[in-house]
Amino acid sequence: MKIQGKMFIWLSVFILAMAIVYAVWSKEPAGSTALFLAFGLSIMVGYYLTFTARRVDTGAQDNKEADVADDAGELGFFSPHSWQPLALAVGGALAFLGVAVGWWLMYFSAPIILVGLWGWVFEYYRGENRTQ
Template sequence: MKAEAWIFVITGVFFTLVSPAYWVITNDWTGTSALVMTTFLAWMIALYLGFHASRMDPRPEDRKDGDIVEGAGELGFFPPYSWWPLWCALCLSLIVYAIALGAWWLVIIGFGLGAIALCGWVFEYYRGEHAH
């Protein structure tokens, strides 16, 4: 993780230099505040990755003598296709549309359907074809 930490350190240094320069050149509050928040985010991620990189054993890609074979094996669980994100997005769009119309009864229906869709998305790998 040291390589990733260095990438975010370089990004943090860049945004630390660019943020005050942007303020001096444009005198724009909106862009300056976005750049300052981006700076803090880059430094936060760099600090997190650097903290954990110093406390864990180096990965094969972090060592000079690391070999490709050492990184082989199980990388994790990658889910197959799922229809539940579509239903969650449709429920959210129904809620936003209902708020724009002022139809609060439709907002309640959207939240109810959204709760069902979210539960289906969360628990889809506990039953059916892809259960484990």
């Protein structure tokens, strides 16, 4: 985390310099405000990462002798054969198409989204995995 913190601190210095140059040359308030806000966000993230890096153990990214595999770990559980993301994708595509074509298309997309979401959340609450 030390490396990431330093990267964000240096990025914030660069963004601050560019914000000052942009504000002086362009005299445009919206872009200048956006750049100063980006500086604030970058300095907050950099401070958080450097503050947190002092309290946690040294990670593999901070060790110059580390291999890529040293930082590998548990990625989580992913369902190997779920059809629910496909239903959510079709429902979401219809919903976004409804914004462009007409709101009446939401009547068809909402049930597909709800069924896909319900199926995905409760996918493992039936059969042998059901809790009683």
